[in-house]
């Protein structure tokens with residue numbers, strides 16, 4: 546198993562996502578002889594997991610069942626151990642697109658934090674790209690190195706335990722893209738410019754506060770960056786539900802099939818059941834602003 550390549554069968558040492566329900570999942574490391582307790586009973590790694598196909602439905606000791614899923618960056622984001630605030634898929638999708646990441650891209654990132662974004666970047670740039678990620682908190686850097694090894698992606702990533710604002714990214718004029726998620730990104734713009742390839746290259750900075758955005762954009766302008774733009778990505782998940790509506794009386798003719806009604810057999814004389822999608826009354830909270838820029842091409 547690797548986070549950048551799909552395997553069919555579960556092996557010792559793999560990370561598996563135990564899916565108990567949409568809102569209830571847990572990552573486990575498969576070890577022969579080990580057991581994992583769930584609300585549906587025990588999962589015995591040797592007999593229930595090793596050799597099974599990823600995606601299988603397995604029965605726990607109390608008779609309940611769970612799915613055993615292959616890990617992906619999206620599943621990791623909602624299951625990873627939090628060491629910091631993390632980026633979620635809504636922002637990650639935009640970052641990946643707007644930084645023009647693809648297989649073979651060389652990318653710089655700081656800070657590594659809990660590695661949520663790092664895993665998504667690694668899947669996108671594999672099999673020939675490289676991620677240089679900088680984290681000044683020693684234990685977080687160490688934990689990230691360990692996770693990348695366990696997830697079989699360490700050949701694609703270099704973790705540096707240093708202050709990006711003082712010491713930069715450790716590479717010069719090779720990166721296709723730079724991503725910043727640190728409290729004072731404006732202090733890292735000189736280093737970002739040096740890490741980016743001579744001409745072109747994209748930069749993105751994530752900040753929760755507009756004052757941080759202002760200072761970062763000023764620094765980007767001072768350093769000659771172009772196409773500077775800031776956006777906020779808000780997700781609106783529409784809820785699909787069945788509602789009962791009173792049936793209008795159009796006279797003696799039966800017009801229910803012309804009205805797009807779900808199923809005439811669900812209808813009574815006076816009401817009808819149909820599916821409707823409603824937008825959320827409240828939009829999920831602000832995460833942060835994404836500021837993008839391009840290094841001049843000439």
Ligand SMILES: C[S@@+](CC[C@H](N)C(=O)[O-])C[C@H]1O[C@@H](n2cnc3c(N)ncnc32)[C@H](O)[C@@H]1O
Nearest residue numbers: 629632656658659660661662680681708709727
């Ligand atoms: C919000 S977290 C990053 C989360 C990450 N984007 C993710 O998705 O998991 C910010 C990280 O940046 C690190 N950091 C802050 N300032 C830094 C600096 N100057 N140099 C290197 N790392 C820094 C912090 O230690 C923290 O781990």
